[in-house]
Every structure is written in structure tokens, then in C-alpha cells.
Amino acid sequence: MSATATERQQTMTLDGQEVTFAQGETLYEVARRHQIQVPTLCYDPRLEAFGGCRLCVVEVRGAKTPVASCTTRAAQGMVVSTATPAVEKLRQTLLEMVVSENREVAVNPLRGFASQELTTLVHRYGAQTGRFQGKHSGKSNSADLNPFILRDYDLCISCYRCVRVCAEQEGDYAISVMHRGFRTQITTEFNGNLKDSSCTFCGQCVQTCPTGALADKKALRGADLPGEIQKTRTICPYCGVGCSVDIMTKGDRMVGIQPAMDGPANQGALCVKGQFAFDFVQHDDRLKTPLLRQPDGSFKEIGWDEALDFAADGFRNALEKHGRRSVYGIASGRAPHEAAYSMQKFIRAGFGTHYVDNCSRA
Amino acid sequence: MPKPTNQEIVARWRDQPAPLLAVLHAFHERDGFLSSDALDGVSKGLKIPIAELYGTVTFYHHFSLQPSGPTLRVCTGNVCRLRGGLELLEALSPKGAKSMPCAGRCDEPVPVLSGSESLVGTSIDTLRAKPSPLPAPNPGGYAECIFAHIREPDRSTLAGYRRTGGYEALSKALREMTPAQVVGIITESKLAGRGGAGFPTGAKWKAVADAPGHPKSIVCNADEGEPGCFKDRAIMDHDPHTVLEGMVLAGYATGAERGFIYLRYEYPETFRTLERAIIEAQAGGLLGRGILDGGFNFEIHLRRGAGAYICGEEGSLLNSLEGKHPFPRNKPPFPVTHGFENLPTAVNNVETLASVPHILRQGATWYRGLGRNGHAGTKLISLSGDIRRPGNYEVPIGLPLKTLLFDWAGGPYSGRTIQAVTMAGLSGGFLAGDAMEVTLDEPSIRGKGSFLGAGGIIVFDDSRDMVRAAHDAMEFFADESCGKCFPCRIGTQRLTERLAGGAGPRDLSAWTEEVRDIGAAMRATSACGLGMAAPFVSDSLLQFFPEAVRFHVAARHTEKP
């Protein structure tokens, strides 16, 4: 929730400064609004606050113990300290505990949008990775052979963001929390494969996972490609919803897709097509040169100059022999405005007719 | 009788409040396990996503997802371990016996659950079904509240209950008092939550009465899961109507029309006793529509847990009732405004509710006067372990611990001395040495770094390995941690590993620092009482038994790396 300035009519003290807040705002939200980076692992701004990781605890004057800022609403006159040495020490201990339950912390950023969150916090807090050694939690599922989602639960820290994003954000309710306590295991109904569950492979669980335990298998195919990951913001090529995505590239190769968390139409959501069906772009079947049909029905590769002349000649012939009402243009609902605009202008300016249409009737 | 079909079971419960646990138990009783077909039917019938339902079912100890035949469950709780529970489990393992955490029969070990019957005995030969023990007459000669009439014959029947004034308080309240007056008396009596939290009952009821939203609910927390606690069982087994009367009164005081009793799974006989009592009360016009021919309506729904200590935590309990994954809820909002189905709800412990009819009949002043040294009222203590006369005792709040241990309960077995006692079941950790010089009230016990809580006290004599005792306690918390919050989920595991040996640094000060750091993080940041309380065990071990700890850590040097 993002309160507008006019809604912020109450005041509290945040790290020594008097600040305003709106009814219903949580301490975490107020802190974020003031550029205070309170650490979290179970938080996703799109989801109902959960209060599981406890990293966001802050001190509130008068409270016996620190409170979770993500679930505590601001109140008039509250005096809050977000980073006292005591709280920072607790956070460091918590992070060291979290680190102790996993096989590794540093993972490839191709695994998912949020996959670096734990790593980043471990560095920020100088959490020692050798403390609190003991049993690891979570067991990776290598039997699920689906081509999209890696279920590497050895890296799972049971923050339940996947469970919650699937339920609250996607509405699919495909992810289960099995057992309890340290034996907690994220899985699906009857501990089976995702394909046999109500999972639609939208990938939202992958993108919200803060450790890369759920990971983008297709993107990871590009793990060994040289070069840095570049992200380019664009719009998904499939249906009319117009989800914002980042295309991940390494050099000239597309390696994966991530949803834009601030995409106005999708707020971080995607479907299986937008998330995983991107590699048609660099498929071998792509046309690379103009093709001219031969009398025997085969196609011959030709250069642009020849092709464009041939194209123009054909339309000119029709115009000359059969008049301006003999030419028709069909635009694509899949190509951008510039294509559609050019097509209609080609017909209207070139032939003075309205003999142009698109594929919306299919 | 033919077995009910899937559709019949779902239809029986679908339109009842809080149907999930009841439906699951019905399937489990029919088939001996929960088949995927059954879960599918429940998912569709109650509109719970199958993945969520599956996860929720795996959370509970007593639901099986595979056909497994009749299961024997042997208590290997912290008291029963001192009394041969582990040996009995081994003896019964050829019959497919499995362990269960403390089943609340610490005054008469070892309980074995066989279907819907509980047997007790310390060996196969002595196992038999037996009603739970009645509390002994008050050894100190103090006036009692809850136990005052419990020993009278037929007390568990409506007629027996009425013989000594049962339901008079209800009758008086409905006919002569406004709800606000009822709240007023309870407030004046200084009755506070006897489940351990100690929140003033009057204030809680007033908050529910004042909260907007209907229908409101009274939830009786009968999920007595704390190891070493078995007092609620005694009340419900021997004086069930006092709980029902207390609930109706709570309903009247708060404006609630529906009540739930959330009973722990391990009390099957208690379930039947309560079921009978509810039917009797309904037939007697004391429950249902138009109670005592007046305008007040109140229904009580009895629901059985399925083996999860955390469901004693009120947020988890409410989630469990609602059929959700039984994680604790974030507070605020509190149940008084956002409880069952997000509506105003008073969650009260059995003992608290059982006190209510007595207080209303005999007055707030009378109740306050039952305590000692300025403390108001009484507290039930479940005493068990290495002590001659274990059992439930109703003590005036403020009674010295040693008076209870030595004068009332006969002290340790001959030749033994008391090395330590636990407080609040296990949740308060250990008191030992001079720290046992306390009186039984929160200020005194908190002064020693522990708390009285629900009133379970387990005694360890000098023959016991206190590191082992601490380990067993921490293992219980680890097994019962719900897994929602990080400090508890990881912390209970890491502390258990360290107390078991074989994990943690080999250097004593580093080992101690790890244990203290984990404890500090758990106390300060855990999301509910389980995680906050568990480190009392490890911290009190460090405090009172440093030598034992030193010895324990030193043993790590002889382990193979």
C-alpha cells in the first residue's frame, strides 16, 4: 500500500525523526518510504505481510521485544528505531542461522528475479557462514522433469513466498507446505510433480524466490555463456494483456525472461507463454533472407534490392492492369504500431482505397 | 451400520461451522487413513484447494496418508521417558506402535493410545484402560474453587453437577444480571488467563462485547499440549458441565452465540464425556436456542485436534478450527476483534472458564480471597516426574513451591534429592538450587527468570542427566515448531542438535556463545510463544548446570570429527 501525501495525517518518530504516516501503513512501509532499508526475506510487496523471517524486526519504545515491522501498523506517537546495535546483532544471528540450513548461498542470478536477496543480505551483515552448523533443511526434487521450474529445495529457506504468490497473486494454489518445523518441505499436492498439480507454470514462484531454490531451468541453460546479464524492458509478445517483461541477454543471445515487478498491466505476473516461450525468436527456422518462389515451387534466397523491386513490380503491374482497387493489404495484430500504420498508409496513400484489414476477425 | 460414503461424510459437516477437522476425522475413522480420494472429496466439498489441504493434513501428527492399520501410539513425552515410555514403545513396536509427544497423563504414566481408547501402564502386561485420576483432596486444607466439588459422585453428569449448585450461576446471570454486570464481576475477581498468558479475563470479555461484528464466538482452548500439563483433562473428565456453564456465561457476557471446544486429540475419553455433557445440557435447556426459556441462544461445537502442540497457541487454534494451515497469526489484530472467521472471539482456557461459574455464584471477593500474599484466586498445578505423589493440585496463588513439593506431594523418592523442576510445563525451563525458593505466582517466578504459565511442574531428582533432560525438552519444541518463523524453525533444531552432542563448536565458550546467540534471537524475534519460550530450557541449563554443560561439550573432543 502506498499512501498519498494527503492521507498521511498522523505522526510518529522513526530513527529520531518525526515522520507522517497514513492509517493502516505498516512500520516497514513507512521506513521504506523514508529510504530506510529494513532487511527482509519473506517480504514481497505484492503479498500480504507474513512475518516469517523476522529480519525486519525493529524496536518500539515500550514494547518488551522487538516487533516485526512488516506486520505492525504504525500508530500515533510511536517511537521506532530500525537499526539499533541490538537489532542489527539479532539480524546477523538470524542470517547466520538461515545460511546454516542450506547447501550454498551464492547462486546464479539467472535462477530468478529475487534469487540474490539472501546473498545480498549475507554480505550486508557480514554474516559468518560457518556458524550454527547442523542438518540442512529441504530436499531437492530431481524427479520432476518439467522443463521450466527447477525445484532445488536444498536452497529453500521456507519463507513461503512461493506458496503465497501462487495463492494470493496467481490464484492457482498449486504449492503445498508439507510437514512442519525444520522438516517443512515446499512441494505440491501429494508431493508429486508440478505437471500433475494445478500449476500453470506461470513462473511467479521462481521469480519471488529469494534464494534461487525455485529456479528458471530455461534461463540456466545460459549459465555458461560468456558475458554479463543485460536486461531490456519491453512488452510480452503474446496476448492483449500487455505484461511488462525484462528480456535477459548475454551478448547477442536471449537467455530468459523476467517479469517487471512494476509492470502496469501485470505487477510482476506472467503466464507460461510470456515466462517461458521466448526461444522462438532465435530459432533456426527464422527467415534470414528474402525468398523468391521459383517456377518449381521451391524458394530461392535473394538480396533485398532484388526482392523489393520484385515486390514493387508486382503491385505496379496490378495497379496498371487492374486499377487501384486490385491491391489489398493485411496488417498484423502481432507486429508493432509502426508496421500497422505503415501498412494502412501503404494502401491509403498508395492506392487511395481502404482495402486494408487485420487479423482481428480470426 | 454401512460405512458412510464420501458424499455423506462431506454433506454431514459441510454446512456446520468449523467443518474441516470433523470431516477429516470422519474419513480417518472410516478408512484408517486419509486416501487421496477422500482428500479430493473434502477439497471440492469444502472448497479448500487440494494443495493447501494436503499440506495442512501433513502438519498434524495423527493423520495418516497411507493405509496403516490400527495404530498404537505410545507417549514418549518428557515425563513418560522418566517412567519407561521409550522401553514400552520398543516393546510395542512389533505391533506397529509409534511414539507420540506428551499425552497429558503424566500423573499416571505411560499412556498408550489405541484407536479411540487410551490405555495406561508401564509394561505390556500392566496396560489397561482406566479413567484418569481424580485430584487428591487438598493436602493443605485450603479452600478450593475449581476442585471444590470435583470429587463428588456423578459430578460429570448433569444431575450430579446440579446437586451442588451447577448451572445456578447461569440461571442467576440470565435472570438477574446484565451482560455488563457479569463482565464486571469477572473483572473484579481478577481472574486471569489460566492457560499461561495471564491476560485479565474481564478485560478480554469486555473487548469482545464492545467489538463490532457478529456472530461472535467463545472458543474453549482444550488443546492441553504442554508437556507436564494435565489439569484441563481432569476438569473435563470429572466436571465437564462446569466448562460448559462457563462457556455459556462467557457467551452471555460477550454477546457470543456460538462456542467451540478445541480438544486435543489425545483425550478420546474426554471427547466422549464432553459430547455426552453437551447432549445433556441441550436436553436440559441449558444450551441451544432459548436457554432456560429466556431469549439467549448459545451453541457449543466440539472439535478434536489432530496432534499439534502449536494449536494451543490461539492464532494457530483459530486457523486450525477454520480449516487453514495452523500457523500462528500475526498480532495485532487480536482475536477479541478478529478471531474465528475474523469476527470477535474470546479464546479462554478450560481452567479459566471452569472458574467462572464458581466466581459468579460465590462472588468476586470470595475468589480474590482464595489467594495468598495479595494474589487473587487459585491455580491448578500439574505436578509430575520424580515426586512421590504426582497429580493435580489446586493451590492458592502465592503458595511456596517447596510447600507443594514436600508437604503436599511427599517430596522425592527416598534417597533422592530434587535437582531441578521445570516451570510452565517445559516452556519456563528449569529452576534449580536456591532458585527453587519461589512462591507459585508470576512475579516471584519471573524474578527467577522463568514463569508459571499453564502450571505444569516436572520434577527431576539427582539421578537425572540434566543435559539429556534439556535435550528432550528442546527436541519436543523442535518437533512441534510450526515452521512459520525462522528463529524458531531453525533455532529449536540447532539447539536440539547441540544438546544431543555431535554438533556445534568443540570449544566451550564458542559453544556457549552459539547457544546463547540462538536463544537471544529466538526470544527477541520469534513470532509466537513457542519460539520465545524454548530457549528458557537452554539458557536455564547454562545458568544452573554449567558443569554438566562443560562435561557435555568436552565429550565432543572424543568424537570423530
Next chain:
Amino acid sequence: MSNPLADMAKPDVIFCIGTNMTECHPVAATGLKKALARGAKLIVADPRRIKLAELANIYLPIRVGSDVALLLAMAHVIEREGLVDASFIKERTEGWDEFREHLKEFTPEWASKICEVPAKDIEEAGLYYGRGSPSAIYYTLGITEHICGVDNVQSLCNLALMTGNLGIEGAGINPMRGQNNIQGCGDCGAETLVYPGSVPITDKAARDKFAHAYQRPDLDLGEAMTKVTAFNECGKTLRAMLIDGENTVVSDPDRNHCEQALKSLDHLVVIDLFLTDTAKLAHLVLPATGWAETDGVVCNTERRVQRLRAAVPPPGEARPDWWIIAQIARRLGIPGFDFSSAAEVFNELCSLSPTYGGLDWDRVSRESLIWPVPTKDHPGTPILHVGSFANGRGKFRVLGYRDPAEVIDESFPVWLTTGRRLQSYHTRTQTGRSSGMDYLLSEESLEVNPADLAAWGLRDDDWVRLSSRRGSVEMKVRGTDRSPRGTVFTSFSFAEVPVNNLTGSGYDPTTHTAELKVCAVRIEFVAR
């Protein structure tokens, strides 16, 4: 859409008709699911028991092509129960009295016989929609791909007008567009009936404006020709065609007819990414840059104008569509094609389109706005029809129910309806070339009610020949409760199963949209 996607989480009552949103617009459906989680009520009318039907409070499994009857009866109930918004009707609509009189005879009992759903469910749907505050309508091609597609849409408009569910948050009439830029295609005037900005070609002032801008004094006033008519004219009056990125022979109805039409042209130029079945018929195929290789602008179903950005270089000699078209135009001497960038093309569009008047390449690159955006400081228009309608008053349309162009009979006794599936997109030129998608859906099959399957002596995975009056295909069958008795379903995505050999029984007389959602078929076992 009259209302933005963000509004999907806001209605009190949601009426989904002819939309399989969870499969075809999955991300939009997440908004709907959030509304339901909050307690909103859902009415779903669809012949198939799709996922959405399982989420519904009222599910109406209407017979294919019976939408108008359902909607008239719902309007009847709303009128009868006095759930109309009298002040909205008075201030913003016309034709109410006549429409009201017209409604009298269309009772739920009457509709029940046509729609084959219980009258009480129709009654209840009417009450729900009428009482919702607000109520929103969502629809897709299940409404438009009928011979009465326009009647269907107008029936929905009638419902919204009589209840005042237009021009307010969380309400509206919301068609969900199927392709990433099909909305934009219309915005750009790539539609025979309108210029850029949706101005009709019959508008004299607009004709003059474009005649001047395009240096084409003889530009027609009116004289539209839809694609459907065009295909009938191929080889007759039409001799040359330029097709950009459309696999028309697979996606359009009556494949046979399409192929013959294209083959009869003297000159067919196809611009595409792949050598599609359509491209294979061309005299010349030109390679276009694809998504992720092209800078440009698209517009989504809520009228949101957004930037596409190139991330990788195109393969070989592929070029942007606009560049290819411009080059051909220049060689034909058509003026005004000296574009050197996508930005220049887009900016020219903005300069000529009233709805895009406040947009330009730079602004679209910075902000994401919902048109109309008439001026540079205009914040966009997420909700249409607030306070008033652009064209004056909202008109109630008096219309009646018509049977589909083709109804079942002894020779063709089964209804076939077609659609899409989550895992594949359109003709699979893209999803079929993306790794892993086969894992989810590797082949097409015919969805048949299990009771029908048994009655017809068939089992899962048996092969059948599916025939209509226009052609036949062979495919596997699969029993599923999604299909009602007597109606079968398949998608047109798989080239191996060219379902559009069968379709094409009729077209809406106004839009020329084909009745892809209804055709009568016969099913016969084939041994394989």
C-alpha cells in the same frame, strides 16, 4: 475495454461470458481471482465447464450460440425486478421505453428452452448482475465469433446501460483482446472502416485530412472492404496482396477457401518471421525482425500504449516490418515513406490520430498511458464514458434471438466449438518453436463428454474423423467433463489438426467476423 485491467479486482459482481480468461488471458484472470478472494460474485456463461466455471457462483452452461437469448432474459429480470438505474437511463441513454416494452416477452422460461439451462439460474444471474454495485462484464471471442456477434455485444451494452454500469470504477464492458497489438492495429487505422484514431472512413473531414496528409486527392470516401470480402474477391477484382505476419490459412475459417483465394492472386507478398503455411503460398517472402529485435510501440487490451525495445540483433537480413513496407512504397513512388526510424513512423501516427494526439515516441518511452491522450499534458483515460458518452447518448438496441448459421441435424448431429489453450498460442508459430512447451501439451485432441464417448462407442485416444459441410479432419478424442453432452471442443493451434477445415459456416453481417464458435459436425471412428 471500457475499464482498465486494474479494475478487475474491484467489481462486486463479475459477469464473464464467452471468455476462457484463465487460459487465454491468464494474467488478467489473476485480477479476477483476487476479486473473488475478496468476496466478489462471479457469473460465468460458457458452453464448456472451463476453469472459470469452477470458480463461479452461478455457472450457465448455455448451448453454443444462444447468448442473445440469455442476455435478453437477464435484461427482462432486471427490468421486472426494478433493478434498473433510472437516473442513468434518463440522463444518458435513449430508446429505453421501446426496449423496455420489447423485453416483456423474453422471460427466463423462454430463454431456458433456447439456452438449455434452468430458468431459475438465468433468473438468478439477472438478479446478481442487476444488484451488483458495481457489476462488470468481461467477454472475448466467445461473444464475437458468431453470426450474431454484433447482437451479442449490443445485448451486453443493453445490460450495462440499463444498470448504469458504465463510466465508473470496477464496472464496464470489457472485451479482452487476443493479440499483443490487435488493439494497436485498429488504433493505427489498419482496419478497413477507420482511419488512425478510430475515425470512420465515411467522415468527410477525416477523408480530406488524410487525402491532404497522404497527398492522395482521390482517397475514397467510404468504400470499405473487409478481409472476408477480400478473400472472396481474390483472383477476381483483387490481384495483389501484401500480408504482414498473419498465418491466415491456418487461423481463418474454411481453410480450403483461403488457400484457393491466395493461390489465385497474381502477386502475393508475405512478411513474416517463419515460412508459415501462408508464406508458402507467396510469390515473395520477406524476413521481418521479430519481437525482442524490434523497437516499437504496442497497445494492450486496456488501451495502454507501451514501448517495445530491441534486445538482440535480428537473424541474417531480417528487417523491421515498417522498413520493408516503406521500401516497397518508395519503389512504387508513394510519397511520405522517407522514414528512418520507428520513432518517426510513430510520431507521424500521433500527429494524425486524435486519440494519440498527446503522445509521441519520447513520452511513450517514459510513461505508460491509456488513450485517449488528446494533449501533451493529458494524463490518459483509464475509464471511458465517465459522465458522458463521446457520441451523445447510449442507445438501447432492440434485437432478437437468431439461430446460428448452421444448426445440428441428422447428418451433422454434434455441435463443435473451437478455442484456445493456455499452453499454445494461436497457430504455434512461436510457442511451437519454444522448448519445453511440448511437455505441457504435445498434441491436440477432441474434448468429448465421457457419456457421449460411451454412447458413441469410443474410448480415450481413439481416432475419429470429424466432418462438417466444408471438410473433415482426423484427430484423437479425450473424455472430459469440460464438454457438455452433445458439444465437442478443440483448438486450432496444431497444424496436424487443421480444424478450420471445418469451420466457416457463416459471418456476422456487420463485422464479417466468422462464426468460429459454432459449427455442426459428424464424428466417426477411424481405425489407425
